[in-house]
Amino acid sequence: MNARDVVLGRVRDALAAAPPEPVTVPREYRGGRESSGEQRLELLVDRLGEYRADVYRCSVAETASTVAEALGDARLVAVPGGLDASWTEEFTGRVEVDSAESPVRWLEDVDGVVTSSAVTCAETGTVFLDAAGDQGRRALTLVPDLHVCVVDLSSVVLGVPEAVGRLDPVRPTTMISGPSATSDIELDRVEGVHGPRTLRVVVRVDG
Amino acid sequence: MSSAFLGFPTPPPRAPYATGHLRGDQSFPEAAHTALDDTQQRRNLGKATATIRGKRDQVADELPDWEELRSAGSALKADVLARLPELLERFEREVTERGGVVHWARDADEANEIVTRLVADKDSDEVLKVKSMATQEIGLNEHLGSAGISPVETDLAELIVQLGADRPSHILVPAIHRNRAEIRDIFLREMPGVDPNLDDDPVRLAEEARKYLRSKFMSTRVAISGANFGVADTGTLSVVESEGNGRMCLTMPETLITVMGIEKLVPSFTDLEVFLQLLPRSSTGERMNPYTSMWTGVTEGDGPEEFHLVLLDNGRSATLADGVGREALQCIRCSACLNVCPVYERTGGKAYGSTYPGPIGAVLTPQLAGMHESRDDPNASLPYASSLCGACYDVCPVKIDIPSLLVELRHQHVEQSRYTAEAAMMRASSLAMSSAKRFTKAQRASRLGRVLGGADGRISALPPPLNAWTSARDLPAPPKRTFREWWDSEDGREAVRAARREAERGES
Ligand code: SF4
Numbered sequence: 001m002n003a004r005d006v007v008l009g010r011v012r013d014a015l016a017a018a019p020p021e022p023v024t025v026p027r028e029y030r031g032g033r034e035s036s037g038e039q040r041l042e043l044l045v046d047r048l049g050e051y052r053a054d055v056y057r058c059s060v061a062e063t064a065s066t067v068a069e070a071l072g073d074a075r076l077v078a079v080p081g082g083l084d085a086s087w088t089e090e091f092t093g094r095v096e097v098d099s100a101e102s103p104v105r106w107l108e109d110v111d112g113v114v115t116s117s118a119v120t121c122a123e124t125g126t127v128f129l130d131a132a133g134d135q136g137r138r139a140l141t142l143v144p145d146l147h148v149c150v151v152d153l154s155s156v157v158l159g160v161p162e163a164v165g166r167l168d169p170v171r172p173t174t175m176i177s178g179p180s181a182t183s184d185i186e187l188d189r190v191e192g193v194h195g196p197r198t199l200r201v202v203v204r205v206d207g
Numbered sequence: 208m209s210s211a212f213l214g215f216p217t218p219p220p221r222a223p224y225a226t227g228h229l230r231g232d233q234s235f236p237e238a239a240h241t242a243l244d245d246t247q248q249r250r251n252l253g254k255a256t257a258t259i260r261g262k263r264d265q266v267a268d269e270l271p272d273w274e275e276l277r278s279a280g281s282a283l284k285a286d287v288l289a290r291l292p293e294l295l296e297r298f299e300r301e302v303t304e305r306g307g308v309v310h311w312a313r314d315a316d317e318a319n320e321i322v323t324r325l326v327a328d329k330d331s332d333e334v335l336k337v338k339s340m341a342t343q344e345i346g347l348n349e350h351l352g353s354a355g356i357s358p359v360e361t362d363l364a365e366l367i368v369q370l371g372a373d374r375p376s377h378i379l380v381p382a383i384h385r386n387r388a389e390i391r392d393i394f395l396r397e398m399p400g401v402d403p404n405l406d407d408d409p410v411r412l413a414e415e416a417r418k419y420l421r422s423k424f425m426s427t428r429v430a431i432s433g434a435n436f437g438v439a440d441t442g443t444l445s446v447v448e449s450e451g452n453g454r455m456c457l458t459m460p461e462t463l464i465t466v467m468g469i470e471k472l473v474p475s476f477t478d479l480e481v482f483l484q485l486l487p488r489s490s491t492g493e494r495m496n497p498y499t500s501m502w503t504g505v506t507e508g509d510g511p512e513e514f515h516l517v518l519l520d521n522g523r524s525a526t527l528a529d530g531v532g533r534e535a536l537q538c539i540r541c542s543a544c545l546n547v548c549p550v551y552e553r554t555g556g557k558a559y560g561s562t563y564p565g566p567i568g569a570v571l572t573p574q575l576a577g578m579h580e581s582r583d584d585p586n587a588s589l590p591y592a593s594s595l596c597g598a599c600y601d602v603c604p605v606k607i608d609i610p611s612l613l614v615e616l617r618h619q620h621v622e623q624s625r626y627t628a629e630a631a632m633m634r635a636s637s638l639a640m641s642s643a644k645r646f647t648k649a650q651r652a653s654r655l656g657r658v659l660g661g662a663d664g665r666i667s668a669l670p671p672p673l674n675a676w677t678s679a680r681d682l683p684a685p686p687k688r689t690f691r692e693w694w695d696s697e698d699g700r701e702a703v704r705a706a707r708r709e710a711e712r713g714e715s
Contacts, residue, residue, distance in 0.1 A: 002311070003311040003312060003313050004299075006313055007313060007524065010524035010525075011292050011527060013219065013524075013528070014524045014527035014528035014533075015291065017218070018528065018533070020285070020530070021289070023286040025283055026278050027279060028272070028278070028279075029272040029275040029279055029481065029484075030271075030272045030275075104425070104459060108421075124494040125494065125495065126495045137458075137508060138457075138500075139459065139509075160483050161480035164480040165477070165480070169438065169476040169501075169503060170305070170443075171503075171506075172500075172501065172502045172506050172509055174454065174500055174501075175499035175500075176498060177495040177498075182363050183449070185363070185382075185412055186387055187383070190410050193363055193413050193417055193450040193451060193452065194420065194421075194454070194455055195455075195497075195498065
């Protein structure tokens with residue numbers, strides 16, 4: 001017998017030896033909550049601040065200038081192919097479009113990256129990226145040191161169940177809550193061991 | 208074996224004796240003795256557990272539905288165990304359909320061989336590793352090493368432990384027993400290309416680790432990870448982390464190999480909404496950990512081109528065969544029970560001799576690897592490595608009743624150890640407190656041990672014939688009833704009668 005059949009057989013035998021009671025899962029926890037934009041914004045800004053992520057509030061019309069401000073003194077910026085080109089119009093450095101064909105190593109020379117986002121959870125301050133065209137492959141938001149992420153308030157939900165409900169399980173998904181961090185040395189928090197050391201979230205309050 | 212095995216001719220085998228890290232070379236009391244002398248470890252651990260405890264309490268209290276989430280999490284995990292064969296088959300099908308390759312491993316030896324062969328097939332003599340308890344459990348690093356393959360731990364704490372030729376002392380913060388000055392020394396001694404003027408500022412230390420590992424991430428073609436969750440109905444896998452080393456390993460190399468215990472499933476993708484709330488809050492005391500990665504098979508143009516999943520038994524089916532003890536398989540490895548355990552806080556993780564330390568380790572380790580494999584098996588001491596204070600049950604996000612499991616394992620140990628005085632006494636007097644299940648049935652205070660009463664919360668002397676037990680140890684006791692009151696009550700008498708009946712059966 002192959003290992004698969006052996007293991008499955010053992011598991012079946014084990015349950016036959018001590019048959020479990022059927023289980024009903026209680027779902028009394030909170031989910032599907034409605035909330036005002038103001039409430040979500042306030043919560044999100046607070047949470048992101050606690051993670052030492054910088055937050056910029058702006059209107060859709062102010063996207064380009066706010067993105068330029070968030071990019072600071074970066075000189076070379078990478079963007080995913082599906083990103084709205086107007087977002088980086090006011091940035092004075094160089095903008096390169098990343099693609100699956102470019103070797104990942106080139107991202108090491110990049111100062112920062114600008115992406116959109118799929119959904120954001122206010123209660124935990126978590127931005128979800130799902131590798132859609134305006135978010136790019138996973139390496140794009142991982143290798144460069146600065147990540148500027150544009151979030152529309154309309155895509156912000158209150159809690160984790162509301163956020164998970166909007167995901168497509170088949171897409172590779174990255175959940176980001178603040179910059180990379182470690183507490184491994186005497187429990188002192190240090191930002192940026194491997195991922196981006198700086199996370200800047202641009203929240204478009206009318207988007 | 209426990210009574211669960213009646214009519215069950217060949218119980219599934221435990222993890223192999225000689226492979227992996229599920230057994231120390233000393234009993235817990237002996238190992239604890241050494242650990243207690245290590246004042247630095249005690250200080251570091253005390254500080255760490257108190258800090259994490261405080262943060263956990265705060266963020267758990269913040270959620271008004273925390274108890275409802277725990278109930279859901281607990282039931283979901285119980286449901287997974289109850290339907291494990293069907294869910295595993297579904298999971299395998301989904302992973303395969305999305306381009307992954309599923310392997311099954313009966314035990315540590317088989318898993319080690321599978322992974323080593325997969326790495327060798329790629330002509331790679333170095334592999335990246337994401338912190339993973341399953342691979343530590345099976346001793347994968349040692350096995351890879353013996354095949355000429357160098358595993359590189361990429362989690363900062365695991366890297367410190369690895370470079371220091373040491374063993375982890377905590378599930379969550381494995382190098383917490385090390386001070387910054389020691390870490391600096393380890394880096395200077397063992398890390399190639401390190402700045403010789405390195406000081407012991409954590410920022411600088413982390414920077415050196417970043418530099419060292421960056422080049423590895425860019426050049427190594429194979430990575431090995433564990434998994435926090437596998438989603439049965441979609442084939443999705445998930446790794447929860449902070450540093451980004453997980454993201455690196457899961458996306459940069461050409462080949463990804465994930466080793467996952469068969470119990471780590473959740474039924475459906477939606478159920479992640481429960482565990483993604485329970486795990487970070489219970490673990491690091493954060494509302495959410497910095498990074499969570501989820502992937503389903505392979506995605507063209509994004510991440511590894513090849514994905515292998517190794518599903519590991521290694522004593523899990525044996526644990527599942529015990530209708531009581533199987534509850535330990537619900538564990539999501541958050542480490543909250545370690546941080547509240549007064550025994551763990553003083554001894555540290557290494558004293559347990561296993562990849563799984565602390566309260567959960569004390570019930571999981573003997574079940575995965577057995578506790579009667581040799582005379583004086585060190586694992587037999589683990590169920591006694593607790594004061595049964597119940598704090599671990601209170602914090603467990605999936606409501607594992609660890610104190611009851613500890614007592615059940617003590618019972619099993621005594622039943623099977625024919626030669627100890629305790630065994631003789633237990634069998635002769637049919638002590639009610641010998642079995643959690645019976646106890647719980649007889650009188651269900653929220654957890655075991657509370658049934659026996661004492662005004663000061665402890666029992667130091669029981670009336671004969673039970674005094675043979677208490678002469679060796681104190682017992683925690685319930686605040687409400689004295690032992691005499693319980694003894695005289697109907698449920699007390701019934702518990703003793705039930706115990707006696709079972710003991711008589713055991714004798715015949
Ligand atoms: S037993 Fe519970 S508290 Fe302990 S590590 Fe497992 S899930 Fe966490």
